[in-house]
Amino acid sequence: MAEVEIGIGRNARVAYGLDAVGIVPSRRTRDPRDVSLGWEIDAYRFDLPLVAAPADAITSPASAIALGRLGGLGILHVEGLWTRYEAPEPLIAEVTDLGITAGPAVANARLRELYATPVDPDLIARRLGELREAGVTVAAALRPQKVRALSAHVLAAGADLLVIHGTAVSAEHQSRQTEPLNLKRFIGELDLPVLVGGCASFSTALHLMRTGAAGVIVGVGSGLGDRTHETLGVGVPLATAIADAAGARMRYLDESGGRYVHVIGYGDLRTGGDVAKAVACGADAVMVDAVLATAQDAPGQGGVWPMNVLSSDLPAGNWSPVAGTATLEEIVHGIGAPVGATAGSLAGGLRAAMATTGYATLKEFQKAEIMVTAGRP
Amino acid sequence: MAEVEIGIGRNARVAYGLDAVGIVPSRRTRDPRDVSLGWEIDAYRFDLPLVAAPADAITSPASAIALGRLGGLGILHVEGLWTRYEAPEPLIAEVTDLGITAGPAVANARLRELYATPVDPDLIARRLGELREAGVTVAAALRPQKVRALSAHVLAAGADLLVIHGTAVSAEHQSRQTEPLNLKRFIGELDLPVLVGGCASFSTALHLMRTGAAGVIVGVGSGLGDRTHETLGVGVPLATAIADAAGARMRYLDESGGRYVHVIGYGDLRTGGDVAKAVACGADAVMVDAVLATAQDAPGQGGVWPMNVLSSDLPAGNWSPVAGTATLEEIVHGIGAPVGATAGSLAGGLRAAMATTGYATLKEFQKAEIMVTAGRP
Amino acid sequence: MAEVEIGIGRNARVAYGLDAVGIVPSRRTRDPRDVSLGWEIDAYRFDLPLVAAPADAITSPASAIALGRLGGLGILHVEGLWTRYEAPEPLIAEVTDLGITAGPAVANARLRELYATPVDPDLIARRLGELREAGVTVAAALRPQKVRALSAHVLAAGADLLVIHGTAVSAEHQSRQTEPLNLKRFIGELDLPVLVGGCASFSTALHLMRTGAAGVIVGVGSGLGDRTHETLGVGVPLATAIADAAGARMRYLDESGGRYVHVIGYGDLRTGGDVAKAVACGADAVMVDAVLATAQDAPGQGGVWPMNVLSSDLPAGNWSPVAGTATLEEIVHGIGAPVGATAGSLAGGLRAAMATTGYATLKEFQKAEIMVTAGRP
């Protein structure tokens, strides 16, 4: 890894964002119909490498079912509104209305009230049951600090995949106040695959892999009004974060004698080009958020907000309005996407990128040649 | 080629766009009247290294004739509206009207309808005949997937040059669905020079040269509302793409025992400075598009749209309005260009650049010293 | 330190601003309640590494007391309005009113009149007494050129810390007009700790450390409408300036046999992320200005202006309006920060950054891994 000396005796690695990266055509092109976008994690196979983030504005039971039927995976947040309320839809509609008529501050205040109602274990069972009945893979997310309190309910509800997700998740949380979760022991005792993240470097990814996770989510912060980089100064540009995690995957594959841990790239990915670049940097799949909020039927009903609304330790993100009239299918596949759309075609663009540059599978595409743009673009 | 490590074990080449490049004056200056902008491809000689892209908004039989008379070359797209309709002008006027009054989405929908009408082989013959009668070089373009179906008509119509052009064209297209075109065998059987592209790297350019092409078109995507880089993540900044192809030209010159394959730079080139930089990076000529749509009599009649409107595999570009009151001659030569114009003087600027920096021919100018701007401009 | 050759025979070091830097998560995370933000200088201990700049728009006796009670340190400028007038508040209100109704030029002219009234030694004693009575650490600032004239009054008033601050302060001021202050001798004769700055490189910081200063302020120019970089061309991007000074601290620690000189980073720091990055680059604490002017009760009463209003040698900065409705506590800790705020959470963000990346103390956090973003962000 290239280092520069930013001051006498102080070095820094040089990192690259996805915007700085482009995929180079190879000497082959390929029929798009011959391109496979499939991947699998443990016993679960998906036609598309698209995962919807566990955030109430993005993933409801209904939207998870819809995305699952399109070939992707929606992750329901177990600490979200769907497990706190019988019918959260009117409440979200109220938040949208407040945000538009009275301003984001009022919408935000109302959101904080809504999240003060405790999670109802019966609703966890019921919501995951809805996913199961619909025949899609059942994935449920918790923050690390709630794993102890809520994971039993998730397991009892028969989840297929457990996701432990926070702004930054490490293999080794230290606290003098409470006994911290031993992630490795916890995962070792489960018999379902676990995805953990966000992480953002070779070392954090490698340590998370060593906990026994089936996949790591790479990327700190989100596209949902989250201000992590601005308020904390913490963050690694995504092309480098993903490439680092892919390097950790290779290292761990060797040291574990063959366990392949999936790398799921997560950032504010909005176009098929963003998805293609994330895969070309080494991701097995991507987790998307804000772009899905532009769907007609998005759970956020015209608004987005990050799940760090749950936390009192981090400067919270805020409710923001979002516009969009495309269908989820249009955003995913890009068929009939409306003119002027600046986002979407997530899988359609990825397929076209792979065909254009001659690759047949995601694993091959992870080795595509890439360039970084220096100087002025 | 310099590489950087963007993550553990993952390298990327560093690439440069034309905006990052500047041409350095030499110790000589030269009388502009002594500067030659001439080049030739096979038996065809041109006074200006300017090629109009095969796109319906840019090149009609009339505009190809006009550009040919000014010293350049217009390429007619054989899958365009002029070979589908007896009189496409009123249809294009209708699209412009729809775009302005009802919005780009409606114009786009109408365009898709227009391109659903099949190509008429008789019109191919007639349109190319118009060019021939006008005494200009007759160049006709096809997408790779239509070469089999339509090239016989083009040859029968007596084209001088055949152009096989698509977003990304490779020497080796792979498909399990249909028998792919063997480009090398196809070109070997023809007895007219063929230009192929777009390509964007040393390796793709070299493999296209090995097919027997007389020239390769370097550049992926266009200036016509095409969103290839955004939606696919695919692309190489043009200064590097052209320099790479020029390197391939040198390699192929050696391995072929002296065949010189022309490199035609293609991107959203809008000024004489853009053209000069493309040549200084190694191009023999350039292919331009959007800037020509600003001419008073441009075929697009106030609108532009990319030819990937023909494709259902790629996220399509869109109709966009374009304003302009200059004549084609003003855009090409820059004489009397209206105040405030931000583009044009394509050949005039190139000639002035060569005179200012002391070069007499395009071949000499390809070796001009260049600089890249680092840090903040 | 990496150098580049900007021209034949002319080298330049490569420098980085805080915006180019990001902090990399480590393999640990930490409970925010276990994070300490404490630091000390000589006998004075502070809960937060936040120092308010000695500028009349930022620090009054009242605001210094308020910040001191929150755990930080406010530095009162001894050449400011509070030591020239019994009651400067109505005068500042008048300036704000002029600025808003008649424009910045008129406000500026009035400011210059206000600073023409001489400093009153009795008011120095009274203002510093107010701080002492409130139980906070008493810190007072002078420009280098006024040290001789005014420092005795500051010492007599019983200051805890003396601050010698100017746009650029060196260990060796040269003048043929007046006998320059020998900073080393002056500091050597005092028995209270002295902070000096601004400085902006390894060598300037090291020489200031050798004067016997307890701390050096690193950063040239401020966020208060100061135009030093623009009008003088002088300046070092802050990440490099701080890292350089931290390198000088290490060198001086060695050569002095163990004297630790504090490095106080100073620039237009506005968010917890800015503060976190400054510490991660090597700062022991930071000095902030413009962001504090957004507090409801900020001394500037809706306006900011740099203290170079005192100087006739430098192109002066100007009065500018500033908006803000947060409380000082919200800006510092970020609890209940209003929606849409683009700044603040200075200590709250720093604490969250350290917890997120697994560090318990400021000294540890100074060694956090950092990255610089290359190419396009």
Place this chain on the structure above:
Amino acid sequence: MAEVEIGIGRNARVAYGLDAVGIVPSRRTRDPRDVSLGWEIDAYRFDLPLVAAPADAITSPASAIALGRLGGLGILHVEGLWTRYEAPEPLIAEVTDLGITAGPAVANARLRELYATPVDPDLIARRLGELREAGVTVAAALRPQKVRALSAHVLAAGADLLVIHGTAVSAEHQSRQTEPLNLKRFIGELDLPVLVGGCASFSTALHLMRTGAAGVIVGVGSGLGDRTHETLGVGVPLATAIADAAGARMRYLDESGGRYVHVIGYGDLRTGGDVAKAVACGADAVMVDAVLATAQDAPGQGGVWPMNVLSSDLPAGNWSPVAGTATLEEIVHGIGAPVGATAGSLAGGLRAAMATTGYATLKEFQKAEIMVTAGRP
């Protein structure tokens, strides 16, 4: 000089603009009253290193006299309006009026008409006489192509300095159409010092020095609506161009056995910071243009236009409006500069920069440490 490979087998030097550069404080500061801004060229000594560009919107006999009295040097263009018309002021007023009421295109057309009137040798004598009578150094400029026709008149009028200036001037102009000027022989036959330029690299500067020039003007294009870089693609970022020329000055000093040729930096320099950076990169003085057009009494009377209006070979620049209410003295010295000014304090800022960083003379300041900002600023 660092090179990068922009493509296979194609290298480019890396160049830096003034915006990428900052001056690093040294371990000394200095009393501004001890700073000297003086320089001399041959027998002519100037208090300020400021030269006003030979352009009609910038330099009239009156403005050259005013600048000369302030310590700088104004260069009158011998092909300008003052040598074509007895009273050009009303004509310029008409152009301004046309530009504002009818638009730049109409102003431009009128300008072209005005420059069609031939230069009157009697007026050359009279205008230079006005300068001489006022007691300022008499400097007159010609384009290279008019040296043969007009230099005799300039010499006869008793100019102190002859300036041969064009967009790009080389030591070796080649033409098959006309016998080109042999610059070396021409300069050798004169007995007054000659400044030549613009040039923009080590090699062009060195060859111009070998012609016997007393100074070279470094910089291609200007701040006056000139579009050279855009329309020609030709240009070298100014920090590198000046540093290169300073390198050539050193080389020529050696090979000539001690002839010191002055380097005059020329670009769109607008602030004291720009001037300071140009000197710190190696310039002996700077030539400024657009910023002087903001003076109350600027010859352009509210408009600027580049002198390439004289040329039919280059894409011409255009008339543009310019606003400003400062006096020339305020722009030069920065005393009492109005609030909100984004430019000016040219010498005042330079003096403050030298004092702040501890340098006493321009020659010392040419060796000041500089940094370049990498990544994001």
